[in-house]
Amino acid sequence: MDRDLLEYAVELVEEAGGIAARRFTEAAPVRTADDGTTTPVEVEVERLLRTRIGARYPDDAVLGHEARPTAGTAERRWLLDPINGTSLFAQRVPTFNVLLAVEDAEGPAVAVAGYPMSDEVLYAGRGLGCWHSVAGRPVRQVRVNDHARLRGALVEMLNPLAWSEELLVTLHRELYLQPWTKGDVDLATGLADALVIAGQPMGYEDLAVLPLLVGEAGGRVTDLSGRDVLSGDGTVLASNGVLHDALLALVAGLPHGRDFAALRRDPAP
Structure with missing residues (x-):
């Protein structure tokens, strides 16, 4: 290069x-x-x-x-x-x-x-x-950390209002979730163990930096179904690599998003 x-x-x-x-x-x-x-x-x-x-x-x-x-x-x-x-x-x-x-x-x-x-x-x-x-x-x-324990892993989340209830509750039970601040920086420098983006699909230009920023720091990135992030469904799971398979197993089969626009139009339960 x-x-x-x-x-x-x-x-x-x-x-x-x-x-x-x-x-x-x-x-x-x-x-x-x-x-x-x-x-x-x-x-x-x-x-x-x-x-x-x-x-x-x-x-x-x-x-x-x-x-x-x-x-x-x-x-x-x-x-x-x-x-x-x-x-x-x-x-x-x-x-x-x-x-x-x-x-x-x-x-x-x-x-x-x-x-x-x-x-x-x-x-x-x-x-x-x-x-x-x-x-x-x-x-x-910089390098990702080597944290290997799933329970309590620190995961930054982007756009949780548009996540499905199943995804949010499942991750909340097992992980320490916090709002996205500078997710790519935090993962690559070892401050965060993983990142999750779900709900509204990300555009290709938004995703294009992730394979190298994460991979060259020693981490791994896919969509939430384990596919290549640049040809997936617009969701993101980026991790230190050690936790990746366990995180994929945790979210396997779960719906990723909900109709947030409809919710805003009709907030009544």
Whole structure:
């Protein structure tokens, strides 16, 4: 894997994160697009990323959120989520991030997740390990922990309001569940034992960073049925690897989500 490509991807995420951080406290009305909600900052950040990528790698394809896919002639594609957690950003919750991944003929090649409000970046390259950068501290290579006991394992959960009751209760009985903060960072640095995402399916651009960020840190990631996370059903089970099979067995056969939109329309039991 080209280390220069990884370093450039990190530079892009840091530049994009700088824009997002500066604009965080500004009025940022949310508009509805064909595929969901976005903010003007999200459009600005994606435009910057596309411009930078196109200038340096004009033959590469680009897939993002805010513009049509850009076709390429090279066997490489960039995947962008300029503001992952649009609603968090719009509501001034500082745990949104900037996601960037690169795929080539061999699969995932580069993955970067930047957290602008804490000035930190988690990044990985195929065969190059997983690295964590925090402003003012030395960059360090990170690894998942080796916690092997299922009961009481610390698991971060994303979007539990949209989980099925069966999934939530089953995990609650066996695990120590806590809300998602910086899930990929927490797993890769050993603070969390596993991550679970269920309910509303995640988009491909949101998932594209996970195989490398988790795998290069020594962990394992699938969907909740054990399939490859990039070709699965949009759910996520990421773990330190040691606990993975036990976690898959725990959720086997359980429904993953519920109709949260319908619940909001009719909250009466």
